Amino acid sequence: MLATQQLAFxxxxxxVGEDVSLAIAPGEIACLLGPNGSGKTTLFKTLLGLxxxxxxxxxxxxxxxxxxxxxxxxxxxxxxxxAAATSFAFTVRELVLMGRAPHLSxxxxxxxxxxxKAESALARVGIxxxxxxxxxxxxxxxxxxxxxxxxxxxECRTMIMDEPTASLDLGNRVRVLSQLRRLAGEGVSAxxxxxxxxxxxxxxxxxxxxxxxxxxxSGRPAEVITTESLxxxxxxxxxxxxxxxxxxxxxxxxxxxxx
Amino acid sequence: xxxxxxxLIGALAVALVVGVSVGPYALSIPELTHALxxxxxxxxxxxxxxxxxxxxxxxxxxxGALVGGALAIAGATYxxxxxxxxxxxxxxxxxxxxxxxxxxxxxLQLPVIAIQAFAFAGGVLAVVAVYGLGSALRTRDPVLVLxxxxxxxxxxxxxxxxxxxxxxxxYNQLPTITYxxxxxxxxxxxxxxxxxxxxxxxxxxxxxxxxWRINLMSLGDDxxxxxxxxxxxxxxxxxxxxxxxxxxxxxxxxxxxxxGLIVPHICRNLLGSDFRRxxxxxxxxxxxxxxxxxxxxxxIAAIEIPLGVLTAFCGAPFFVWALAAGRRGWS
Numbered sequence: 382m383l384a385t386q387q388l389a390f391x392x393x394x395x396x397v398g399e400d401v402s403l404a405i406a407p408g409e410i411a412c413l414l415g416p417n418g419s420g421k422t423t424l425f426k427t428l429l430g431l432x433x434x435x436x437x438x439x440x441x442x443x444x445x446x447x448x449x450x451x452x453x454x455x456x457x458x459x460x461x462x463x464a465a466a467t468s469f470a471f472t473v474r475e476l477v478l479m480g481r482a483p484h485l486s487x488x489x490x491x492x493x494x495x496x497x498k499a500e501s502a503l504a505r506v507g508i509x510x511x512x513x514x515x516x517x518x519x520x521x522x523x524x525x526x527x528x529x530x531x532x533x534x535x536e537c538r539t540m541i542m543d544e545p546t547a548s549l550d551l552g553n554r555v556r557v558l559s560q561l562r563r564l565a566g567e568g569v570s571a572x573x574x575x576x577x578x579x580x581x582x583x584x585x586x587x588x589x590x591x592x593x594x595x596x597x598x599s600g601r602p603a604e605v606i607t608t609e610s611l612x613x614x615x616x617x618x619x620x621x622x623x624x625x626x627x628x629x630x631x632x633x634x635x636x637x638x639x640x
Numbered sequence: 641x642x643x644x645x646x647x648l649i650g651a652l653a654v655a656l657v658v659g660v661s662v663g664p665y666a667l668s669i670p671e672l673t674h675a676l677x678x679x680x681x682x683x684x685x686x687x688x689x690x691x692x693x694x695x696x697x698x699x700x701x702x703x704g705a706l707v708g709g710a711l712a713i714a715g716a717t718y719x720x721x722x723x724x725x726x727x728x729x730x731x732x733x734x735x736x737x738x739x740x741x742x743x744x745x746x747x748l749q750l751p752v753i754a755i756q757a758f759a760f761a762g763g764v765l766a767v768v769a770v771y772g773l774g775s776a777l778r779t780r781d782p783v784l785v786l787x788x789x790x791x792x793x794x795x796x797x798x799x800x801x802x803x804x805x806x807x808x809x810x811y812n813q814l815p816t817i818t819y820x821x822x823x824x825x826x827x828x829x830x831x832x833x834x835x836x837x838x839x840x841x842x843x844x845x846x847x848x849x850x851x852w853r854i855n856l857m858s859l860g861d862d863x864x865x866x867x868x869x870x871x872x873x874x875x876x877x878x879x880x881x882x883x884x885x886x887x888x889x890x891x892x893x894x895x896x897x898x899x900g901l902i903v904p905h906i907c908r909n910l911l912g913s914d915f916r917r918x919x920x921x922x923x924x925x926x927x928x929x930x931x932x933x934x935x936x937x938x939x940i941a942a943i944e945i946p947l948g949v950l951t952a953f954c955g956a957p958f959f960v961w962a963l964a965a966g967r968r969g970w971s
Contacts, residue, residue, distance in 0.1 A: 429866050431865055451865050451868045451871075455866060456868070458866075469908070470912065471855070475914045490852040535867070
């Protein structure tokens with residue numbers, strides 16, 4: 382269980398957000414919604430230990446992780462960034478293998494066992510065919526799956542994902558989301574920053590709404606993501622409607638554009 | 641994959657043999673093997689052969705191999721570290737510092753050993769200054785700050801170098817300075833090899849041991865750290881090792897450009913970007929490349945052509961060709 386208690390975060394003396402308390406249980410998917418600049422990325426950097434917390438605590442199963450080494454942290458939390466191209470043309474296999482780093486000593490190179498684990502992670506997300514392809518030549522959706530496979534190889538318990546479906550086409554979005562749902566069923570939890578309330582409604586167990594660095598709502602997506610809360614969060618008119626048993630958001634484009 | 645490695649090792653072996661056999665006093669393969677056998681078994685060697693082979697050519701060819709391999713792996717390392725395939729080993733000012741040190745020693749009319757010591761110290765100090773400056777300026781992009789600090793310090797050192805050239809004696813010192821700045825293995829002796837080799841090895845060992853981790857550094861600070869790497873310490877160790885390697889080589893040969901840029905590029909095309917293969921491959925190809933270029937430098941013309949001139953002559957067109965031919969290895 383990854384949790385924060387009254388977490389304050391930001392860059393040095395510039396406080397971006399505070400009083401954030403959240404918890405993600407094993408096998409749960411949590412979505413973090415908030416407008417640009419609301420502090421989602423800064424919060425994630427703090428969870429990952431890239432920025433020191435400015436107050437409050439981050440715990441894993443009740444243990445404060447503030448003083449954990451990067452290596453210890455990386456065994457529990459994996460970062461899945463947006464699938465940007467890497468500078469160098471690593472193969473998919475080489476890239477996924479890098480997830481073994483927190484489990485190897487500093488001068489070690491990956492063993493046969495590590496290679497096998499990379500292989501099975503590729504199989505688990507269904508991209509074993511891509512193993513020997515050069516990652517820079519893949520589509521955005523395929524690259525995102527590669528990064529998810531890397532997180533699995535890390536044997537993490539929670540994936541921290543910054544807009545994993547941004548800039549993917551519809552097919553790839555659905556592919557990535559259904560992979561995440563399946564992995565959650567296997568016990569891998571995820572906290573996902575997203576700009577798509579529909580994705581939260583579709584796959585999340587929990588939704589958090591972040592505005593100006595503070596949580597303004599948290600709970601089951603169907604309860605938290607409403608016409609009122611979204612309109613207030615983003616400052617535009619959005620309807621949440623029910624269609625064939627699923628909730629979806631529909632923007633209401635009135636003449637003024639804003640409410 | 642194994643056949644490619646055998647090819648690389650074979651190419652180096654051929655380059656070494658050709659390197660020691662050609663020259664004003666050519667030696668045939670039987671003569672070479674005979675002399676080598678005699679040397680090892682303590683037999684008689686013709687004095688002229690002994691001098692040419694063991695006092696001049698063997699140290700020079702070995703130094704060429706060491707310098708080429710060292711500059712190439714240092715370049716490949718920095719390219720991973722700075723996430724840019726166009727970075728060369730002197731991005732943090734090692735060449736500028738070494739040049740200033742060497743030129744200072746020349747102007748002060750110090751002996752050769754002092755020129756080398758000043759060059760080595762200058763190279764190391766320049767990188768220490770750049771690194772210190774980069775660490776002191778706390779920003780969100782430490783890598784960019786390091787590069788910019790390298791440019792600033794390099795410019796300062798370049799200005800100092802120009803000033804010293806103005807002050808130098810134009811008849812005795814300026815030719816020496818020019819010659820040094822163009823790089824050459826002509827004056828390399830066995831003694832140079834003896835002091836240079838341990839320093840280069842001290843830098844190579846950590847680079848080779850960290851060969852897999854260097855891959856992770858090329859993902860950028862945030863991703864590398866999220867994968868459990870202590871990026872600040874790792875960067876310090878890598879920069880330290882690469883600086884030892886390049887400062888020691890620059891101090892013995894002067895500034896030899898291009899090797900650290902084109903050799904990693906060739907190796908990426910041959911073997912991909914994984915530093916587990918790229919590191920050792922750049923060592924082999926860099927050694928081969930510089931031994932060949934140095935052999936050309938002392939044989940194609942009546943006078944010896946400076947190495948730096950020839951590496952640029954061979955390197956620049958090749959680089960353009962490689963750019964046009966294909967961009968596998970980086971995006």
